Amino acid sequence: MDTSKLRINGARLRASLEEMAKIGATPAGGVQRLSLSDEDRRARDLFVKWLKEIDLEVTIDEMGTIFGRRKGKNDRLSPVMSGSHVDSQPRGGRFDGILGVMGTLEVMRTLHENKVETERPLIIVDWTNEEGSRFAPAMVASGVWAGALERDWAYARQDKEGRKQGDELVRIGYKGTVPAKKWPTYAYYEFHIEQGPMLERQGKTIGAPKGILCLHWYDVYLEGEANQVGPTPMEGRHDALCAAAEMILAVNTLPDRMQGNMVATVGEIQNYPNSRNIIPDKVHFTVDIRSWDDEHALDAWELLKKDFHEIAGRRGTPMKIEETWRVAHAPFNETLVQRVLDTAKELGYSHLHMVSGAGHDASYMNQVCPTAMIFVPSIGGRSHVEVENTAWEDCESGANVLLHCLLKTASENKEKR
Ligand code: HGY
Ligand code: MN
Ligand code: MN
Numbered sequence: 001m002d003t004s005k006l007r008i009n010g011a012r013l014r015a016s017l018e019e020m021a022k023i024g025a026t027p028a029g030g031v032q033r034l035s036l037s038d039e040d041r042r043a044r045d046l047f048v049k050w051l052k053e054i055d056l057e058v059t060i061d062e063m064g065t066i067f068g069r070r071k072g073k074n075d076r077l078s079p080v081m082s083g084s085h086v087d088s089q090p091r092g093g094r095f096d097g098i099l100g101v102m103g104t105l106e107v108m109r110t111l112h113e114n115k116v117e118t119e120r121p122l123i124i125v126d127w128t129n130e131e132g133s134r135f136a137p138a139m140v141a142s143g144v145w146a147g148a149l150e151r152d153w154a155y156a157r158q159d160k161e162g163r164k165q166g167d168e169l170v171r172i173g174y175k176g177t178v179p180a181k182k183w184p185t186y187a188y189y190e191f192h193i194e195q196g197p198m199l200e201r202q203g204k205t206i207g208a209p210k211g212i213l214c215l216h217w218y219d220v221y222l223e224g225e226a227n228q229v230g231p232t233p234m235e236g237r238h239d240a241l242c243a244a245a246e247m248i249l250a251v252n253t254l255p256d257r258m259q260g261n262m263v264a265t266v267g268e269i270q271n272y273p274n275s276r277n278i279i280p281d282k283v284h285f286t287v288d289i290r291s292w293d294d295e296h297a298l299d300a301w302e303l304l305k306k307d308f309h310e311i312a313g314r315r316g317t318p319m320k321i322e323e324t325w326r327v328a329h330a331p332f333n334e335t336l337v338q339r340v341l342d343t344a345k346e347l348g349y350s351h352l353h354m355v356s357g358a359g360h361d362a363s364y365m366n367q368v369c370p371t372a373m374i375f376v377p378s379i380g381g382r383s384h385v386e387v388e389n390t391a392w393e394d395c396e397s398g399a400n401v402l403l404h405c406l407l408k409t410a411s412e413n414k415e416k417r
Contacts, residue, residue, distance in 0.1 A: 001114075001116060001117075003114075003116055003404075003407050006110065006114060006116070006403065006404075006407075007110075007400050007403070008103075008106045008107060008109075008110045008396065008399045008400055008403050009106065009109070009110060010392065010393070010395070010396030010399075012106060012109065013102060013103065013106040013395055013396060013399055014392050014395065014396075016050070016102045016105060016106065017094065017095070017098065017099065017102050017395070019046070020043055020046070020086075020094075020098050020102065021094040021098075023039050023042045023043045023046070024037075024039035024040075024042075024043070024088065026091050026386055028091075028386040028387070029094070029386050029387070030088075030091050030092055030093055030094060030385065030386025030387070030388065031088050031092055031093065031094055031098075032088060032089075032090055032091055032092065033086065033087055033088040033092075034087065034088070034090060034131075034133065034134040035087040035128065035129035035130075035131060035133070035134045035135060035165075035168075036064070036087075036128070036129065036134070036135070036165065036168035036169060036171070036172055036174070037134070037172075038172070040086065040087050040172065041172035041173065041174065043086045043098075044064075044066060044086060044126065044172075044174060047066060047086060047101065047105075047126055048066060050105060051066075051068035051105075051108075051124070054070075054108055054109055054112040055112070056068035056069060056070055056108065056124065057069040057070075057071075059176065059178045060174060060176030060177075060178065061141075061145070061176045061178040061179065061180040061181075062144075062151055062175065062176055062177065062178065062179060062180040063128050063129075063140070063141035063144050063145065063151065063154065063169070063176075063180040064128040064141065064169045064172075064174035064175060064176060065125060065126065065127050065128050065141045065142075065145060065176075065180065066125065066126040066174075067123050067124070067125050068108070068123065068124040068125075069121055069122075069123050070108060070111070070112075070118075070121060070122040070123070070124075071121055072117075072118050072119055072120040072121035072122070072410065073117045073118065073119050074119050074120065074413055075121055077119065077120045077121065077186070077413060078120070078183075078184040078185055078186040079120055079121040079122060079123045079185060079186060080118075080120050080121075080122055080123070080185075080186050080187050080188075080189075080406055080409050080410045081122075081123040081124075081125055081185055081187070081188045081189075081365070081369075082100075082104040082107070082122070082123075082124060082125070082188065082189045082190065082191070082402065082406060083100060083101055083104050083123075083124050083125030083126055083127065083190070083361075084097045084098070084099070084100025084101050084104075084125075084126070084127070084130070084190050084191065084192055084360070084361065085097035085098075085100070085101065085126060085127045085128075085129075085130030085131070085361065086098055086101055086126045087128070087129055087130060087131050088131065089131055089133050089384045090133060091385070091386050092131075092384055092385070092386070092388065093193075093382075093383055093384065093385060093386065093387075093388020093389070094388060094389075095193045095378075095383075095388055095389070095390050095395075096192075096193060096195065096383055096384065096388060097130055097131075097192070099191060099192065099193055099376075099390070099395060099398075100190050100191040100192050101124070101126050103191040103395070103398060103399040103402055104124045104125075104191065104402065105124060106399050107399060107402055107403045107406055108122065108124055110403060116407075118406075118407065118410035118411060119410060119411050119412065119413045120186060120409075120410040120411075120412070120413070121410075122406060122410055123185075125361075127139070127141045127142045127145075127361045128140070128141035128169075128174070129141055129165070130142070130360070130361055132217075132325075134159045135154075135157040135158070135159055135165040135168075136157060136217060136219075136286075136324055136325065137149075137157075137217055137324055137325030137327075138215065138217075138325075138359050139327065139359060139360070139361050139363060139364055140154050140157070140165070141154075141180065141361075142361035142363075142364040142365060143327070143364050144180045145180050145181065145182055145364070145368075146182055146364040146365065146367050146368050147181070147182060147367075148327070148364055148367060151180055152166075154166075155167075155169075160270070182368050184369075185365075185368055185369040186369060186370075186409070186410075186412075187333075187336060187369055187370045187371070187372075187409045188362065188365040188366075188368070188369055188370070188371045188372075189336070189340075189371075189372055189373070189374065189402060189405055189406060189409075190360055190361065190362040190365070190371075190372075190373045190374070191373070191374045191376075191398050191399065191401075191402045192358075192360060192373060192374070192375060193375065193376055193377075193378045193383060193388070193390050194207050194354075194356075194358075194375040194376065194377055194378050194381075194383075195357075195358045195378050195381075195383035195384070196357060196358070196378065196381050196383075197378070197380070197381025198352065198354055198381075199352060199354075199375060199376070199377035199378075200377045200378070200379065200380070200381060201381075202352055203350065204350045204351055204352040204377070205344070205349040205350050205351065205376065205377070205394055205397050205398075206340070206341075206344035206349045206350070206351040206352070206374060206375065206376065206397065206398060206401055207351070207352050207354050207373075207374070207375030207376070207377075208337050208338075208340040208341045208344070208351060208352070208353055208354070208372065208373070208374065208375070209332065209337075209354050209355055209356040209372075209373050209375060210331065210332060210334075210337060210353060210354070210355055211292075211329060211330045211331040211332045211355060211356065211366070212329065212330040212332075212355075212356040212358070212359060212360060212362060212363045212366075212373075213290040213291055213292055213329055213355065213356065213357055213359075214290060214291055214292070214293075214294045214297050214326065214327060214328050214329040215288065215289075215290055215325075215326070215327050215359045215363070216287075216288070216289045216290070216297050216298075216301060216325070216326045217286065217287070217288055217324045217325040217326070218286070218287040218289075218301070218321060218322065218323055218324055219284065219285075219286055219287075219321070219322040219324050220244075220247065220284065220285050220286075220287065220308065220319060220320075220321055220322075221282070221283070221284050221319065221320040221321075221322075222240040222243050222244055222282070222283045222284075222312065222317045222318070222319050223240065223281065223282060223317060223318045223319075223320075224237075224238040224239050224240030224241075224243065224279065224280060224281040224282070224283075224315075224316075224317045225237070225238040225279065225281055225316075226273065226278050226279055226280070226281035227278070227279045228277065228278070228279075229276075229277045229278065229279055230277070232279060237279055238279075238281075238315060238316040238317050239279050239280060239315065239317070240271075240280045240281055240282055240283040240317050241271050241280035241283055242315065243283070243311055243312060243315040243317040243319075244269065244271075244283040244285055246311045246315075247285070247307065247308050247311055248266045248269075248285065250304060250307040250308070250311070251264045251265065251266050251287055251304065252264070252266075254289070254300055254303070254304055255300075257303065258296065258299070258300045258303070261291060261292065261293065261296065262289065262290065262291040262296060262297065262300060263288075263289070263290050263291075263357065264287070264288070264289045264290075264300065264304075265287075265288045266285050266286060266287060266288075267286055267288060268285060268286040269283065269284070269285040269286075270283065270284045270285075271283050287304070289301060289304075290357060290359075291329070292329050292355065293329070294326075294328050294329055305321065308321070327359065327363050327364065328363075330362065330363040330366035330367075330371070331366075332362070332366060332370075332371050332372045332373065333366075333370035333371055333372060335370070336370050336371065336372035336405075336409070337353070337372045339372065339405055339408060339409070340372050340373075340374055340401060340405055341353060343401050343404045343405050343408070344401050346404070347397070347400055347401060347404065349397050349400075349401065354375070356373065356375070358383070360373065372405070374398050374401050374402055374405070375398070376390055376394040376395060376397065376398040377390060377391070377394055378390060379391065
């Protein structure tokens with residue numbers, strides 16, 4: 001069958017995204033579907049229902065990752081996979097992650113209704129807990145599946161209320177029995193919003209990242225001495241929050257001190273007892289360092305640790321550091337990246353070769369098989385916020401590029417790319 005003129009149904013893609021956006025909708029127009037929350041469960045239930053409507057074989061693995069498999073003509077060939085994540089940030093956006101899952105679903109629906117047979121099987125995937133916001137780290141399920149993270153370590157990770165990731169999987173009914181272990185995969189594509197300003201600034205519709213930066217996450221715990229704020233002289237205080245404040249500014253100046261090409265952020269902090277008339281004695285905060293150069297990021301961390309020890313020593317606030325998680329930078333498969341660019345061109349969409357500062361499950365999939373991503377513009381370059389937005393026609397364009405990249409790749413019957 002000549003599929004060159006095939007296109008996805010943009011209105012149906014929009015309707016699915018709008019249906020999903022109702023689950024965990026926030027008053028300011030975003031979503032809150034934290035990993036393994038009741039909202040995540042409702043979105044998963046709807047997603048599974050939609051998979052079954054187009055006769056996909058649904059499996060759920062031990063990390064709750066949901067796979068939908070579509071037979072290939074030559075069904076014993078290794079599959080081409082595509083997907084992303086349904087979970088969101090707290091007060092996050094309506095496109096991050098879910099666009100890749102709904103975009104792949106729309107491709108599957110289009111193939112189903114046109115009775116298109118592909119040489120290879122196709123698999124759609126919703127990875128559990130890509131965001132890492134409720135249970136750190138991010139991309140945990142794709143990391144376990146790829147063999148980079150241990151399942152039981154992931155199960156033991158706790159949220160701020162002390163609930164364990166493994167227990168929450170049971171609670172929402174998504175702790176599957178299929179081992180969360182990789183299988184031979186021919187190629188992986190992930191369709192996603194850019195979450196930055198490049199495509200919009202350059203007036204391009206399709207982004208083809210050459211890869212993803214490394215992500216290094218750390219947790220810092222400080223112990224001070226609580227006391228009444230009134231009678232306690234300033235001299236001799238061990239104020240954990242002031243120590244943290246100095247450390248947070250050291251994180252902020254780190255990229256400059258490392259001559260750039262890096263971002264470093266403190267995004268989360270807890271302060272105890274957090275009462276306006278008690279000197280804080282316990283603080284926890286997080287550090288996120290990203291760079292294309294993993295060694296550069298490690299050198300930055302060594303410099304930062306020296307700063308932290310000096311500040312903790314001077315302020316008498318003993319410190320505990322957890323080197324929580326690192327995922328290497330992911331240079332994607334050049335042939336597949338070129339395929340994204342060529343396909344965009346064939347379909348008449350402007351396109352841009354770029355890099356992804358945001359982490360994605362594609363970071364781990366890149367350790368398993370040839371991988372590439374398809375980006376569409378984020379309006380105002382905003383993401384992880386309720387105003388996150390992408391034009392519907394760009395969603396449609398990106399899904400059409402995904403459709404034809406999947407068709408081309410799933411038509412190849414050689415054993416390995
Ligand atoms: O952290 C990230 O870039 C992704 O949202 N997990
Ligand atoms: Mn995402
Ligand atoms: Mn995200």
